[in-house]
Amino acid sequence: MALVTQSEIFPQLEEHLKKRGCFMVAGSDAPNFMTIVWATAGIIWGKPIMMVAVRLSRYTHDKMDALKEFTVCIPKDGTMAKELAFAGVKSGRDYDKAKELGLTYLPADKVSVPLLSDCAAAYECKVVYETEMHEAHLDAELRERYYKTGDYHTLYFGEILACHKFD
Amino acid sequence: MALVTQSEIFPQLEEHLKKRGCFMVAGSDAPNFMTIVWATAGIIWGKPIMMVAVRLSRYTHDKMDALKEFTVCIPKDGTMAKELAFAGVKSGRDYDKAKELGLTYLPADKVSVPLLSDCAAAYECKVVYETEMHEAHLDAELRERYYKTGDYHTLYFGEILACHKFD
Numbered sequence: 001m002a003l004v005t006q007s008e009i010f011p012q013l014e015e016h017l018k019k020r021g022c023f024m025v026a027g028s029d030a031p032n033f034m035t036i037v038w039a040t041a042g043i044i045w046g047k048p049i050m051m052v053a054v055r056l057s058r059y060t061h062d063k064m065d066a067l068k069e070f071t072v073c074i075p076k077d078g079t080m081a082k083e084l085a086f087a088g089v090k091s092g093r094d095y096d097k098a099k100e101l102g103l104t105y106l107p108a109d110k111v112s113v114p115l116l117s118d119c120a121a122a123y124e125c126k127v128v129y130e131t132e133m134h135e136a137h138l139d140a141e142l143r144e145r146y147y148k149t150g151d152y153h154t155l156y157f158g159e160i161l162a163c164h165k166f167d
Numbered sequence: 168m169a170l171v172t173q174s175e176i177f178p179q180l181e182e183h184l185k186k187r188g189c190f191m192v193a194g195s196d197a198p199n200f201m202t203i204v205w206a207t208a209g210i211i212w213g214k215p216i217m218m219v220a221v222r223l224s225r226y227t228h229d230k231m232d233a234l235k236e237f238t239v240c241i242p243k244d245g246t247m248a249k250e251l252a253f254a255g256v257k258s259g260r261d262y263d264k265a266k267e268l269g270l271t272y273l274p275a276d277k278v279s280v281p282l283l284s285d286c287a288a289a290y291e292c293k294v295v296y297e298t299e300m301h302e303a304h305l306d307a308e309l310r311e312r313y314y315k316t317g318d319y320h321t322l323y324f325g326e327i328l329a330c331h332k333f334d
Contacts, residue, residue: 007181011174017210040218042207043184045309051207051218128306131298131322139295142212155298 001164006041006048009121009163012074013039020084023073023119024052026063028112031105032092034060035084039072041123041160048160050125053153056132059092061154068127069111070158073119080118110161121165125158168331173208173215176288176330179241180206187251190240190286191219193230195279198272199259201227202251206239208290208327215327217292220320223299226259228321235294236278237325240286247285277328288332292325 016022021035040051050072054061064070075084083101090097098105098116105114111124133152135143183189188202207218217239221228231237242251250268257264265272265283272281278291300319302310 007178010177038211040207040209044205130304137297
């Protein structure tokens, strides 16, 4: 693994978010991962920051609240379609997803949450701010499309402590 | 001006945010711009999104609330140090900044807020969500550093309707 800047892997992040998604890992003793298709990256509070969104109902939400750390792992091009589909609909409450899918975890450098094996690149993040979304000031079309039943996202702002490209 | 993807100009955005900043323009009939050193970009709600932060006390906050549109303009490398410094500390309540600095506005393609002349690249955005920051869940060090007197930021999530590279 080589340390890189966030700009070096942003195009990969954006490309995969627009296609089948990336993996977000949370939890340390019993890690879990979900598929994400939303994230933003840049600079806030003078720090490199990645923002991810997790619905209140999600198992990952519990894991985030417990540890306030996460990693985002970007698949290699054209790979892991099955894994992304599985992690997008199955809950870590019901499955040990890594075991089900034959994936392994790799230790991260700066956080206790691991990285997911077989990926192309990854971000390690520590939550420095979070805010629960609400319907006020939300575009009506987005509300109708994503929040008909409520279950709003919590927006987690993670300081990016390291970015990697895998070998 | 050439239309480009957000990934093509993200490295320029990140680089300038880390140095002297970029310009954020708000308002249509009487536009104003401020210097920003914070922003994130990516995908949320299935849309390309740029998030910017504006303190409640700012003149730009009034302009954003009135129109819900903004542009972010990235300077050419090594230029506009004076303009970025001026726009970072002077208020549009007291100055017509473009006039003071001899800059002109260019019409944008998708929003009624203009772009700023003499820049290298720009984003055009329409606000689809906003949320006021608050001290709950904010890292203590950041609270101490940026919000001693309150005056929290409103986080504006703008759908990126166009990205440009200037000729």
